[in-house]
Amino acid sequence: MNRTIRSITIGLLVLAVVSGCSSNAENSNRRNSQAARAVPVEVKKAVEEEFAVQMSLSGRLEAAQQVDVPSKATGRVQQLLVKVGDRVKSGQPIALLDGEELRIQMQKAQASMLSAKARYAEATEGTEAEVLAQTANSLADLQNKANAAKIDLDRAQKLFSEGAISTAEVEKARLALASAQTSLENQKQKAQQEKKGPTQAALDSAAATLKQAEADYALSQLNVSNLTIKSPIDGIVGSLSATVGENVSNNTVVAQVINISTMKVTAKASEGQVGQFQPGQSVAVKIPSADVTVNGKITSVSPMADSSKSYPIEIEVANTDLRAKAGMVASVEVKGNPHKAIIVPREAVITKAQSSYVFVVEGDKAKQVTVTTGESDGTKIEILTGLQGGESVVVQGQNTLTANATVAVIDPAQAQKASGKKGGNGQGNGGWQGGQGGSGGQGGQRNQGGQGGQSNPGGQTNPSGQPNSTGNPEPSATPKG
Template identity: 50%
Template sequence: MRSSNVKTTVIILTIFSVLAGCSPQQGPMGQRGGAGQRAIPVEVKQVSQETFGQKLSLSGRLEASNQVALTSKASGRIMQVHAKVGDQVKAGQPIVTLEGEEINIQLQRSEAALLSAQARYKEAKEGTPEETVAQTKNQLTDLQNKYDTAKKELERTTTLYQQGAISAAEYEKAKAALDSAAISLENQKEKLKLDQKGPTESSLATAQATLKQAEADLALSRLNASNLVVKAPIDGVIGSLQAAVGSNVGTNTEIAQIINLTKIKVKTQATESQVGLFRNGQEVEVKVPSVQLVTKGIVSSVSPLADASKSYPIEIEIDNPDLQLKAGMIASIEMTGKPHDALIIPREAIISREAQDYVYIVEDDRAKMVAVKRGESDGERVEILEGLSAGESVVIKGQNTLTDGSGVVVIDPNQPNSSDSIQNKDRQRGPGNQGNPGRGQGQGQGQGQWEGQGQGQGKGQGQRQKQGQGQGQPQGQGQGNSPASPENQEPAAAPKG
């Protein structure tokens, strides 16, 4: 019993010595540490120079590249509906026709007014016709004769009035007749001058303005008449239709939604670290799982402004010639950034503190904290722009327990932990007096006790435990000066001494 207690005490002390360090100057596995400070096991990876392009996957939703709400520009009763939901239509194709009797009447009036204005403008521009000038001359001759007659009559009346043969009233009447004839003669002379001279600048401008007004009135009437037929503004598919024969519509009333699906728009969002990978005209891969489609898309828009969620809206156009894709479907965008040479480390090596990134590198068995500037990342690897050089050993496991200058021991992840190996050996090593190795045979599985006895100067015992079933107690006797201790194995027979 005393021997068993001693062995247990030795095992516990051995374990603590492995964890705490063998001495102030020498840690486990021969690594140096400070006084009373153990060397921390860490796993490292060398900084590598690689051709790197960030891989990125975003989710988005499909939308029609062009979707238009079709509205009526005229008011009236629907007389005819020319399409239904799901129909493919061309730009300019009639969708709905309205009644419009008043508009048609106004159109006829505008056409008549234009004809009249055109005639007046033509007359003003070409001047007075020869027939009109000749007529004016004839009228002037008649007025000249009337003036001459009135003049002779006044002369005769004056003589009679002076002789007292006629009254003063008759004299005044003859005088007024001459004055009237003289005015008419002068007016006709001015008219003849105007007819012979041609149109004046002012009369021509007035006639031209009247003509333009008539043309504008007719154009407006024709536009109002054309608005009675509501037409598709774009090529596309009718997504919705709110129209029935006999119902009334007003101006700006929505009649239908027309969607152009020959090109589909994928709307997605990128974070601050991702948006720099996108540019207009860039080709990306787009997957639409619902229709099992993988196709190429072109980035058509990258917003320079973040939205309320601090993300940057991005639009990508893809072709949809067979109209297989529908608005509202979910899509994923896969892309790789431009390949370039870069220093690469695992993402888990980076520690962020107060908006600064750090890593630990191992130099002379000590951890050294280094500030770094990161670049692109594919989720597992990170590009390092500043702070590291190729070939340096960066801590990728155990770094969260380090401080600058900590003693470290580098472990190989592909080999058993060296400290565990030491502890396993210590568990098997027991105290004993000097004696020759025991000799004997024994079989056993699971829990068992190995015991060696020697005749002479000492007797040694050791213990080994292994879970399982069965027991075995091989014994052996011999002479010698070595402690009896079984190896960390399960032999078929003890070695002979």
């Protein structure tokens, strides 16, 4: 009877011990499972501070003046007076054309102009005294003839009344008088006109003829002068497209002249950057290939975005030593205006599908917060909306997070120290796989899926007490409970 009671009591005790061990194991597994689900992350505070971005825009140098030099005449290239790279002044001859026909036309126009000048002078100076005397003599002679014709008519009429002559002879004498009187009257009008001088109409006609002749001569002179092709600006000959002996026509480009003593850079700013640039602002311009850094002045900021959604900005750059060349790459360096802003590390911001967000740790949860970003200096980025400052923002581990994920915040200094003490990997006996060494490392795992024991600092453990990575023997793991 006592033996039976003792057996029952021992059985109950064993059952209690086994139950206790099972309960402790379940609680431990639950805690381990929860810890395993927490994502380790590193965080930094979102802070409000003075922020100014050092912006760098790139572009290519262009000559401030770059002009094509066309031929203004048609002819054969007789001579080239410059070569590529020569410096030229405004008005300096570049090429000569052969134009004999134009020179002959100019001579004819000159002769016509001289003739028109003579006629105009005659009209404005009046009639000479010699001409007036000749007119007066002619007038007196005609007056005498008219008087004689009157006497002849009177005599013929008397003879006709006496029956001495016929009617026909009387009529002949009458016609002779009429003709003499007409000639006399015409000469009187001429003499009167010569005394008065030319009419206004005659003067206007002479003046118009002279002007036309002068215009024709000036045009012919211009055509001949166009046979000499000249540079329109001070600069350097950038190209020569004509050759000696080649026939060129009007508006054929024979050369290109560029002025690179002053150059310009056309850079493009983004929507967030364009507000930092103003006309008249001084900026640093670096030209790496010429090893030159100069101050430039912004001459224009486009108020409209181009097809690439960028805003063209033109910067004028002095190039007095001509070291910089057209086409070279230049970078425009400018520091933005300092302003108060909420700042987070650049890596904290995740951008997907044209939206940006960060993860903010609240307790043991990672909250996904949509943000609007501003400028970035490559290390830090400005947050325009979404954060107020002071939030703990995930900067490591954020790419594997989901909204409201459970997280475990890691001190980066301790994590770095622990990684420095990490031990080697060891292979256990009896089918046990050594885990990762180091303080608090994972224990061995049995091939059949069993859970190994915990390792000590720097070593591996297995049930058979095989040496760990340091070569020291370990005791066999004994399950608790």
